[in-house]
Every structure is written in C-alpha cells, then in structure tokens.
Amino acid sequence: MKNVLIISGHTDLSSSIANKTILDTLSKRLPKAEIVKLDELYPDFKIDVEAEQQKLLRADLIVLQFPIFWYSAPSILERWMEETFRHGFSHGSTGNKLKDKKLILSFTTGAPEEMYSHDGAMGYTLDEFLACFRATCRLTQMEYCGSIYTCGVSYGSRTTPELIENQKALSVEHAVRLIQLLETL
Numbered sequence: 001m002k003n004v005l006i007i008s009g010h011t012d013l014s015s016s017i018a019n020k021t022i023l024d025t026l027s028k029r030l031p032k033a034e035i036v037k038l039d040e041l042y043p044d045f046k047i048d049v050e051a052e053q054q055k056l057l058r059a060d061l062i063v064l065q066f067p068i069f070w071y072s073a074p075s076i077l078e079r080w081m082e083e084t085f086r087h088g089f090s091h092g093s094t095g096n097k098l099k100d101k102k103l104i105l106s107f108t109t110g111a112p113e114e115m116y117s118h119d120g121a122m123g124y125t126l127d128e129f130l131a132c133f134r135a136t137c138r139l140t141q142m143e144y145c146g147s148i149y150t151c152g153v154s155y156g157s158r159t160t161p162e163l164i165e166n167q168k169a170l171s172v173e174h175a176v177r178l179i180q181l182l183e184t185l
Helices: 018-029 049-058 075-084 131-140 161-184
Strands: 004-008 034-037 061-067 102-108 143-150
Touching: 004 018, 004 049, 018 034, 018 061, 018 102, 018 161, 034 049, 049 075, 061 161, 102 131, 102 161, 131 143, 143 161
Parallel strands: 004 034, 004 061, 061 102, 102 143
Antiparallel strands: none
C-alpha cells in the first residue's frame, strides 16, 4: 500500500467512541499509516505548518477522519487546512505540492442518515455538504476519491453498555470499509 496519512480532526478524541474506535482499528490494521491526532498535537490550535506540510509531502493517500460538526469539519481540522494548504504550497502559480495526491473523507455523524436529504431535517444530502472538500481538491489538484461514513453515532445514542458496544462495532466496520477503499487506490 502507498504512504497513507490519516488526519484526525476530532476536537476531543478522549470523549469519542466512534472516531476513537475507527482510529484505533486503523492503527492496528494499517501499522505503516501515519496517524495525526490534531487534538493532541495542537490543543492550542497553533499548527506547526512546516511539520504538517512535510507529512503531506510524504503522503500518497490522505484521509481526513472527523465527525461532522455543524454541517462541516470541526474547527481544528478547518484550522489545520487553513494553515497547511497555503498559497505557494498547495495552490497558486508555484503551489503544486499536493498535485495528484488522493484524498478520502472518513467521517461520522450524530444524526441518522435519513435526516440528510432534501426532505429530511437537514434539508441537504451528505454529498452536498462535502462540496467544499471537492472544491479544495480541484484547487490543489488532488484527486477526490470519495467518502466513507457512518451515521447515527451521537453522544445521545450511547447511553447503555449495549449501545456503546453497537457504536464500537459500527466503527470497526467503518474502518474496514475505509481500508478496503484504500486498497483499491
């Protein structure tokens, strides 16, 4: 498998079941992948741009792992992108360092999937919420390779040991689907 970089954009993995389980599973099953936990590295949101850009340069496949917060990526992942995807590095007349790298979105939602539709409570599909990532790929000349997601894994749906185990099982399945996608690229 090519060089895989997994960026965890959860703002507090210590309170997570789904994203933490996904990352733990990926760590065990993809031991050569580089996993970056932004909440641990940058709790103050002061991103080490040079270090993060070096990680991007080494990667062939980039996975953004995050929960959907307010219809987008969490603030720490947004900040990481703002800082590392700089003009002259990722885009612009001299910025082609991400060209031909592959990007996969791997995310979770608290709400059930059926709520993400034109007739559902959210009013939009999940795919429509991801347009900014596809636009980023276009600007940076990365190849958008799709998304793997699991819905309905909110804090409110893990109130019993059985529900927690269910979330963990769903999250392991999520990680397996992500690995299967990575193996095709």
